[in-house]
Amino acid sequence: MSLVGLRKAFGATPAVDDLTLHVPRGSFTTLLGPSGCGKTTALRLVGGFLEPDAGRVLIGGVDQVGRPPNLRGVGMVFQDYALFPHLSVRANLEYGLRMQRVERALRAERVARAVALLGLAGLEGRYPHELSGGQQQRVALGRVLVLEPEVLLMDEPFSSLDAQLRLRLRAELKALQRELGVTTIYVTHDQEEALSLSDQVVVMDRGRVQQVDSPEGVYLRPANRFVAEFVGQANLLPVQVTATGSAAPAGGLTLTALGRPLSARLPDERRPEPGARGLAMVRPEHVVLLTDDVPPPAGGWRAAATVRARSFHGGFERYWVELPGVTEPWLVDVPLGPSLGGTTPASGRPAPGASVSIALPAFAASWLW
Amino acid sequence: MTAGLRSLGRLWRFDRGLLLAYGLAALFLLGFVVAPLVRVALEPSAADWRQVLTTPRWQRAALNTLVTVGLSTTSSLLLGTAFAFAVTRARVPGARLFSVVPLFLLLTPPFVSGLAFVLLLGRRGLLTYHLLGLETSVYGLHGVWLAQTLSFFPVAYLVLRGAFLAVDPTLEQAARGLGADRGQVLRSVTLPLVTPALLAAALFIAIGVLGDFGNPMLVGGRFQVLATAVYTQLTGWASFGTSAALGLVLLVPAVALFAAQQAVQAATRQRFATVGGRGAGLPAPAVAGWLRWSLFALCVLVTLFVLASQGVVFVGALTRLWGVDLAFTLEHARYAFGQVGGLGNSLRFASLAALLCTALSLLVAYLVQRGGVPARRGLDLATLLPAAVPGTLLGVAFVLAFNGPPLRLTGTGLIIVVAMAISYLPVGYRICAAAIEQLRPALDDSAANLGASKLRALLTVTAPLLRPALAATFVFAFVQAVGTLSTVIFLVSFDTPLASVTILNLAEQGSWGRAAALASALVLVTVAALALLYLVAGRSVRLWGFSRAGG
Numbered sequence: 001m002s003l004v005g006l007r008k009a010f011g012a013t014p015a016v017d018d019l020t021l022h023v024p025r026g027s028f029t030t031l032l033g034p035s036g037c038g039k040t041t042a043l044r045l046v047g048g049f050l051e052p053d054a055g056r057v058l059i060g061g062v063d064q065v066g067r068p069p070n071l072r073g074v075g076m077v078f079q080d081y082a083l084f085p086h087l088s089v090r091a092n093l094e095y096g097l098r099m100q101r102v103e104r105a106l107r108a109e110r111v112a113r114a115v116a117l118l119g120l121a122g123l124e125g126r127y128p129h130e131l132s133g134g135q136q137q138r139v140a141l142g143r144v145l146v147l148e149p150e151v152l153l154m155d156e157p158f159s160s161l162d163a164q165l166r167l168r169l170r171a172e173l174k175a176l177q178r179e180l181g182v183t184t185i186y187v188t189h190d191q192e193e194a195l196s197l198s199d200q201v202v203v204m205d206r207g208r209v210q211q212v213d214s215p216e217g218v219y220l221r222p223a224n225r226f227v228a229e230f231v232g233q234a235n236l237l238p239v240q241v242t243a244t245g246s247a248a249p250a251g252g253l254t255l256t257a258l259g260r261p262l263s264a265r266l267p268d269e270r271r272p273e274p275g276a277r278g279l280a281m282v283r284p285e286h287v288v289l290l291t292d293d294v295p296p297p298a299g300g301w302r303a304a305a306t307v308r309a310r311s312f313h314g315g316f317e318r319y320w321v322e323l324p325g326v327t328e329p330w331l332v333d334v335p336l337g338p339s340l341g342g343t344t345p346a347s348g349r350p351a352p353g354a355s356v357s358i359a360l361p362a363f364a365a366s367w368l369w
Numbered sequence: 370m371t372a373g374l375r376s377l378g379r380l381w382r383f384d385r386g387l388l389l390a391y392g393l394a395a396l397f398l399l400g401f402v403v404a405p406l407v408r409v410a411l412e413p414s415a416a417d418w419r420q421v422l423t424t425p426r427w428q429r430a431a432l433n434t435l436v437t438v439g440l441s442t443t444s445s446l447l448l449g450t451a452f453a454f455a456v457t458r459a460r461v462p463g464a465r466l467f468s469v470v471p472l473f474l475l476l477t478p479p480f481v482s483g484l485a486f487v488l489l490l491g492r493r494g495l496l497t498y499h500l501l502g503l504e505t506s507v508y509g510l511h512g513v514w515l516a517q518t519l520s521f522f523p524v525a526y527l528v529l530r531g532a533f534l535a536v537d538p539t540l541e542q543a544a545r546g547l548g549a550d551r552g553q554v555l556r557s558v559t560l561p562l563v564t565p566a567l568l569a570a571a572l573f574i575a576i577g578v579l580g581d582f583g584n585p586m587l588v589g590g591r592f593q594v595l596a597t598a599v600y601t602q603l604t605g606w607a608s609f610g611t612s613a614a615l616g617l618v619l620l621v622p623a624v625a626l627f628a629a630q631q632a633v634q635a636a637t638r639q640r641f642a643t644v645g646g647r648g649a650g651l652p653a654p655a656v657a658g659w660l661r662w663s664l665f666a667l668c669v670l671v672t673l674f675v676l677a678s679q680g681v682v683f684v685g686a687l688t689r690l691w692g693v694d695l696a697f698t699l700e701h702a703r704y705a706f707g708q709v710g711g712l713g714n715s716l717r718f719a720s721l722a723a724l725l726c727t728a729l730s731l732l733v734a735y736l737v738q739r740g741g742v743p744a745r746r747g748l749d750l751a752t753l754l755p756a757a758v759p760g761t762l763l764g765v766a767f768v769l770a771f772n773g774p775p776l777r778l779t780g781t782g783l784i785i786v787v788a789m790a791i792s793y794l795p796v797g798y799r800i801c802a803a804a805i806e807q808l809r810p811a812l813d814d815s816a817a818n819l820g821a822s823k824l825r826a827l828l829t830v831t832a833p834l835l836r837p838a839l840a841a842t843f844v845f846a847f848v849q850a851v852g853t854l855s856t857v858i859f860l861v862s863f864d865t866p867l868a869s870v871t872i873l874n875l876a877e878q879g880s881w882g883r884a885a886a887l888a889s890a891l892v893l894v895t896v897a898a899l900a901l902l903y904l905v906a907g908r909s910v911r912l913w914g915f916s917r918a919g920g
Contacts, residue, residue, distance in 0.1 A: 076543070085540075086562055095547050
C-alpha cells in the first residue's frame with residue numbers, strides 16, 4: 001500500500017503535508033513523532049475517518065480517497081479502544097461480522113479463533129468496563145482482526161497501559177503480526193516502541209516526513225538533528241567536512257572535530273561538500289570514557305573533558321561530561337558488567353569534577369543534515 | 370448499624386458542622402417529603418376508595434389520563450430526540466439557532482402553550498375561526514395531546530441533547546471502521562447508548578403529564594383527567610378523601626415508572642460510563658442527506674409553530690376582545706402590570722425555592738457521595754422520591770399535612786416555597802450528584818490533609834468547583850417554579866396570590882386578553898430576572914449546558 005502526496009490542513013496549518021510513503025505488504029511500519037506531528041491525522045486519512053485535501057491512499061493499487069471507512073478493508077485500533085460499552089466482549093468481537101451479514105456459524109468460528117488467538121477465553125460474556133486495560137486492548141485488536149483486514153491501523157494502542165504490561169503486549173503483538181502477516185501501520189510517540197516493533201520507521205515532525213528507514217537506520221544514521229534528538233539521546237559535535245566521496249572511507253566521510261580527524265557515517269546518498277560546516281551526532285553508549293589509569297587506544301578521535309554529574313541506571317552508569325568548545329554537555333553511558341561494576345574499584349569510576357578524556361571509535365559519529 | 374453509629378460518633382467528635390447539616394437535611398426530608406405522603410396515603414377512607422374505584426366518571430378519567438400520558442410522552446420523546454439529534458449529530462443548517470428554540474419554550478410556563486392553543490385554534494381561534502372560517506375546536510384529547518407535546522418536548526430535547534453530546538464520536542467512527550453503514554451505526558451504537566437518557570426523559574415527562582392539569586384545564590374541555598378531577602374535588606367540593614384517593618391513583622403508574630427507570634439506570638450506569646475515556650477529538654460521522662434535510666424541515670416547522678404560539682399570546686395581550694374585537698388596546702397590559710402582587714410573589718417565591726432547592730441538592734449529593742454518613746441510601750431515596758410524585762398529589766398532601774398542628778402553614782408563603790423546592794429537588798440532586806462524581810476524591814482528601822473539616826471542604830473546595838452545576842440547578846428550579854401550577858394551586862391564598870394561578874383563573878373565566886397579558890408579563894419578568902442573574906453571576910451561569918457564548 002502507498003500514500004502519495006497526502007495533505008490535510010485544519011484551518012491554515014497543515015497537519016499532514018505532502019506525505020508520500022510506501023508500505024510493503026506484510027510489513028510493520030511505524031509513524032513516530034511528537035504529539036501534533038500529524039501521525040494520527042495520517043492514520044485517520046488512511047482509515048477514511050478524515051478526507052485529505054490532496055493526495056491518494058492506494059491499497060492494492062486502488063485509490064481509497066472518497067470511500068467511506070466501512071468499505072475500505074482497513075482495521076483500526078483506537079487509542080482508547082473505543083469498545084462499545086453497551087455490548088459484551090463477544091458482541092464487540094462479532095460486531096463487524098454482523099455488519100457484513102456474515103452467517104452465524106462462520107461468525108462463531110471466527111470469533112472463537114480470535115478468542116483463542118488473543119487469550120480471551122472465559123471473558124466473552126463480560127462488558128468492557130469489567131475488563132482490565134490489557135484485556136480491553138486485546139478485544140479492540142480482536143474486533144478488527146476477525147474481519148481479516150488488508151491493513152491494520154493502530155493508534156498508540158498501549159499508551160494507557162502500565163510499563164510491564166506494555167512490554168508484554170508489545171512482544172505479543174509483534175509475534176501475532178508476523179504470524180498473520182497483516183500489513184500494519186502503527187502510530188506512537190515512544191521511540192523504544194517504534195524501534196523494537198517495526199520493520200520500517202517513519203519519523204514525522206510538524207506534518208512532514210523527516211526520515212523513512214529501518215529502526216537501525218533511524219537510530220544510527222539519523223537524517224537530521226530532529227530525528228537524532230527524538231529517537232534516543234544524541235550528543236552533538238560541531239564539525240567541518242575534510243573529505244568525501246572516493247577520498248573518504250567507504251560509505252562515510254572524514255571530518256575535523258575540535259581539531260582532530262574523525263570518520264563518520266552518512267544517513268543517505270547525499271554527500272556534503274568538502275569544507276562544509278555542520279553537526280555530527282554520537283549516541284551515548286558509543287562514547288568511550290577514559291580515566292587516567294587506563295591507557296588510551298591507539299588512533300581514533302579523542303578529547304579532554306570534565307565530569308559534571310553521574311547517575312546510576314541499573315545496567316549502566318550515565319555521565320554528564322563537558323567538552324571545551326561544545327555548548328551542550330555530552331552523555332556517556334558506561335555499561336556496568338561484572339568487569340566494570342563488579343570488579344573495578346570505586347576509585348576507578350570518575351566522580352563529578354574529575355578530568356577525563358573521551359574517545360570515539362571509527363564511525364561512531366554520524367553526519368546530520 | 371454499629372458502623373453507622375461509629376460514623377456518627379466520628380462526626381460528633383470531629384465534624385459537628387457536617388453532622389448538624391446532615392441532621393437538618395434528614396429532618397427536612399422527613400418532615401416535608403415523607404410525612405406529607407404518609408399523611409395523604411392515610412386520608413381516604415374505605416368508602417372513598419370504593420367510590421373512586423367504582424364510579425364510571427373516575428374510571429373514564431383514569432383511562433383518559435393513561436391515554437394522554439402515553440400519547441404525550443411518546444410524541445414529546447420522538448420530537449425532542451429528533452430535535453436533539455438534528456442539532457448535535459445531523460448538523461442541520463442553522464443548528465445553533467435551532468438549539469435554543471426549545472429552551473425558549475422552557476422559559477415560558479407550560480400552560481402558556483395551552484393558552485396559545487386556545488388563541489390560535491380555539492372556537493374563536495385566529496387560525497381556525499378567522500383564517501379558515503372553521504367552527505371546529507381543539508378542545509378535547511387531541512388539544513391536550515398537542516399542548517402537552519409542545520410543553521414537554523423541550524425536556525426530552527435537553528436530556529437527549531446532553532446524551533448525544535456525551536456519546537464519544539470515536540465509537541461511531543469505530544463502528545464505521547468495522548463495516549457499519551450510517552443507518553447501522555445509528556441503530557447499533559448511537560441509539561443504544563442514549564437509551565438510559567431516553568428512559569430518564571420518559572419518566573420525567575410521563576410524571577409531569579400525569580400530574581399536570583394546566584393544559585387539560587385550558588384545552589381539555591369536557592375531557593377530564595385525574596389531575597383535573599383531583600382539583601375540582603378538592604376546591605369545588607372540599608372532599609379531601611376523594612381527591613386524595615384520586616391523587617394516589619396517579620401514584621401507581623408514577624411509582625412503577627420510577628422503579629423501572631431506577632432499575633435500568635442501576636443496570637446500565639457503570640457499563641455506559643465511557644470506557645477508556647479521553648475522546649479522541651474525531652467528529653461524528655455525517656448522517657445521510659435525506660435524513661439531514663427531513664430533520665431540517667422538522668426544525669423549521671417546530672420553530673415556526675413555537676414562534677406563532679408564543680407570539681399569539683403577546684398579540685392577544687394587546688387585543689381588545691379575542692375572537693370578537695381584534696382592535697389594539699393597552700388596557701390588558703395596564704391590568705397585568707397592576708398585578709404587582711402576584712408577579713412579585715411568583716418571582717420572590719420562585720427564587721427562594723430555587724435557592725433552597727440548590728442548597729439542599731448540593732448538601733444531600735455531597736453527604737451521599739462523600740460525607741461518610743449513615744443511611745445514605747435512605748437519604749438518596751427520600752431526595753429522589755418527589756420525582757415519582759405527580760404535582761397534584763404533592764399539592765393535596767401539603768394541604769392535608771400542614772393544615773393544622775404540629776405545623777400550620779396553610780396560607781403562608783413558606784409552604785409555597787417549600788413545595789416548589791421539593792418539586793425540583795430530584796432534578797437538582799441529580800445534576801449535583803453527577804457533577805460531584807466528576808470531581809476527583811483526591812481534591813477532598815487533599816483539603817482534609819491540609820486541615821479542612823468535611824463541611825469546610827464542601828464549602829471551600831467542592832461548592833466553588835460545582836458552580837456551573839449549582840447555577841444550572843438554580844436556573845432550572847427558578848424557571849420551573851415561576852410557571853408551576855399543579856402543586857401550588859392548592860396552596861395559594863388571598864394573601865399569597867401567584868401569577869400562574871391568576872392566569873389560569875382568568876383564562877377559565879374567558880378573560881383571554883387579561884390572561885394573555887399577565888402571561889406575557891410573567892414571561893418578560895422571568896427573562897429579565899434571568900438576564901439580571903447572568904449579569905451578576907457571570908460566566909458560571911450555564912443555562913442547561915449553554916454558556917453565555919451560546920456554545
